[in-house]
Amino acid sequence: MIEFKQVSKTFTLGKREVHAVKNVSLTIEKGEIFGIIGFSGAGKSTLLRLVNMLERPTSGSVSIQNIDVSTLSPKDLRAQRRNIGMIFQNFNLFNSRTVAGNVAYPMKLAGMAKKDIQQRVDELLQFVGLADKAKDFPDQLSGGQKQRVGIARALASSPEILICDEATSALDPETTADILRLLKKVNRDLGITILLITHEMGVIQSICDKVAVMENGEVIETGEVFDTFTNPQHETTRRFISSTEQDLPSPKLLEEWRAKGGTKLYRVIFKGYIASDPILSRTTRKYGVDFNIVYGSVSELQERFFGNLLVSFEGEEQAVKQVLDELQALVEVREVSGNER
Amino acid sequence: MNVDWTTFWPRIVEATGETITMVVATLIFGSILGIAMGILLFITRENNILENKVVFQVLNVIINIIRPIPFIIFLVAISQLTRLVVGTTIGTAAAIFPMTIVASFVIARVVENNLVSIDPGVIEAAQAMGASPMRIIFTVLIPEALGPLILGLTFVSVSLIDFSAVAGTVGGGGLGHVAMTYGYQRFDGSVMLVTVVILIIMVQLAQWIGNTLSRKIMRR
Numbered sequence: 192m193i194e195f196k197q198v199s200k201t202f203t204l205g206k207r208e209v210h211a212v213k214n215v216s217l218t219i220e221k222g223e224i225f226g227i228i229g230f231s232g233a234g235k236s237t238l239l240r241l242v243n244m245l246e247r248p249t250s251g252s253v254s255i256q257n258i259d260v261s262t263l264s265p266k267d268l269r270a271q272r273r274n275i276g277m278i279f280q281n282f283n284l285f286n287s288r289t290v291a292g293n294v295a296y297p298m299k300l301a302g303m304a305k306k307d308i309q310q311r312v313d314e315l316l317q318f319v320g321l322a323d324k325a326k327d328f329p330d331q332l333s334g335g336q337k338q339r340v341g342i343a344r345a346l347a348s349s350p351e352i353l354i355c356d357e358a359t360s361a362l363d364p365e366t367t368a369d370i371l372r373l374l375k376k377v378n379r380d381l382g383i384t385i386l387l388i389t390h391e392m393g394v395i396q397s398i399c400d401k402v403a404v405m406e407n408g409e410v411i412e413t414g415e416v417f418d419t420f421t422n423p424q425h426e427t428t429r430r431f432i433s434s435t436e437q438d439l440p441s442p443k444l445l446e447e448w449r450a451k452g453g454t455k456l457y458r459v460i461f462k463g464y465i466a467s468d469p470i471l472s473r474t475t476r477k478y479g480v481d482f483n484i485v486y487g488s489v490s491e492l493q494e495r496f497f498g499n500l501l502v503s504f505e506g507e508e509q510a511v512k513q514v515l516d517e518l519q520a521l522v523e524v525r526e527v528s529g530n531e532r
Numbered sequence: 533m534n535v536d537w538t539t540f541w542p543r544i545v546e547a548t549g550e551t552i553t554m555v556v557a558t559l560i561f562g563s564i565l566g567i568a569m570g571i572l573l574f575i576t577r578e579n580n581i582l583e584n585k586v587v588f589q590v591l592n593v594i595i596n597i598i599r600p601i602p603f604i605i606f607l608v609a610i611s612q613l614t615r616l617v618v619g620t621t622i623g624t625a626a627a628i629f630p631m632t633i634v635a636s637f638v639i640a641r642v643v644e645n646n647l648v649s650i651d652p653g654v655i656e657a658a659q660a661m662g663a664s665p666m667r668i669i670f671t672v673l674i675p676e677a678l679g680p681l682i683l684g685l686t687f688v689s690v691s692l693i694d695f696s697a698v699a700g701t702v703g704g705g706g707l708g709h710v711a712m713t714y715g716y717q718r719f720d721g722s723v724m725l726v727t728v729v730i731l732i733i734m735v736q737l738a739q740w741i742g743n744t745l746s747r748k749i750m751r752r
Binding site: 283 | 651653654656657658659660661662663664665670671675677678749
């Protein structure tokens with residue numbers, strides 16, 4: 192659906208060259224929710240704007256349904272943009288227009304009949320849950336309501352693609368969850384492909400199918416969210432994951448644990464259905480070993496369990512080894528070294 | 533030597549009419565030219581929807597040359613051009629021409645300043661929706677800036693009342709002319725007082741209309 196082929200974007204600021212996007216290749220399939228995560232300045236915002244040519248690539252190409260969008264004439268590009276809805280961190284609503292006026296705007300651009308516009312505005316406001324706010328002005332709405340208007344407006348021209356520029360970054364956690372549910376509904380019910388950028392791992396975790404991690408303009412890791420989460424390859428990815436997962440206690444706590452004579456810690460990672468199996472208690476009971484879950488979490492990722500626990504074992508050395516061997520056959524077990532982070 | 537007020541009132545009413553004509557006509561012509569120039573200045577800025585360094589710089593320099601010239605000097609300096617365009621340098625019509633030129637440059641800056649204060653994200657949103665530059669000018673830029681724009685135009689019309697008095701002293705007619713001829717040259721304090729009071733009322737009225745309109749548009 193959307194294909195980035197070796198795309199680079201370089202800005203010239205005075206005499207300095209800024210390589211915002213470097214040689215990025217990515218494919219976003221139809222119907223997916225694809226998330227791009229990165230710290231600020233990673234180039235994700237520029238990458239997103241290459242999709243609707245708000246930024247033009249310095250080299251490489253961006254294709255939508257096999258059409259290279261950088262080759263389109265201004266008129267064709269405007270038509271193509273109507274197929275790509277966009278929502279923003281700061282909502283960017285027209286303050287001079289009512290909620291209904293904002294939602295109607297893209298349809299007026301497309302030259303729809305007044306009667307049809309009216310009907311579709313009602314439908315869209317119903318869809319985003321703001322049917323009673325049609326006559327309000329944006330400055331009368333809360334942040335979450337503004338983003339709902341933004342979403343309704345982005346959907347007005349019936350696009351196949353929705354791109355989201357940090358759509359929840361200006362919202363509180365509860366409102367973020369509401370907006371993410373709405374985006375999921377947009378994806379599921381309307382079949383709209385969503386490409387979003389964020390710096391919050393929670394956003395990726397709760398709605399994305401696939402993820403790409405960006406750093407210094409490059410995509411350093413990409414894949415299914417579950418795989419990337421449960422088996423991160425890159426240090427930056429690990430840092431994002433530890434921002435939402437209780438991955439490892441603080442160095443201070445770990446030190447205290449060791450100072451108090453705590454035994455070796457093992458990281459036990461459960462993926463999927465195995466998390467519902469009482470394998471820890473079964474294996475330890477078999478060899479007469481005690482186990483102690485020191486730290487960790489079990490969470491849901493892409494509708495699958497993901498458990499990440501720090502466990503210590505107490506018992507005969509031989510028995511502990513047998514327990515570890517047996518666990519290793521079923522789940523991932525790693526000894527936690529002194530300087531792991 | 534004092535004027536006879538029973539016969540002088542019609543003269544005051546006529547002069548008030550001339551002043552209003554000068555101000556309103558200048559405001560209309562100046563707004564048309566000024567808004568067009570202000571928009572052109574804004575859209576041709578760096579990184580804007582129709583970025584064009586040459587157009588921007590030329591306009592910018594012209595405005596910066598004209599604006600600092602004191603109006604009374606400008607009025608005299610372009611009198612040959614005024615004669616060429618209007619046919620005379622005396623009277624209301626002859627005053628409207630230089631006033632319009634100065635007003636349009638002032639309004640261009642006012643418009644530009646108001647447009648700059650629009651959140652660029654809103655313009656980006658319109659672009660992302662597939663709006664053409666022309667569409668953006670008329671359906672985003674102007675409506676979004678309209679409230680403060682009207683306050684800006686109100687400010688300009690108050691200075692136009694001032695300009696019209698200046699034009700009056702060099703043959704432009706209106707209240708300025710009356711005040712100078714009877715109040716200043718013939719030492720009639722009552723004429724001076726009446727014209728000043730009328731001018732104050734006009735300024736108050738203009739400000740009130742502007743405030744009311746902009747409040748209505750900004751809904752605050």
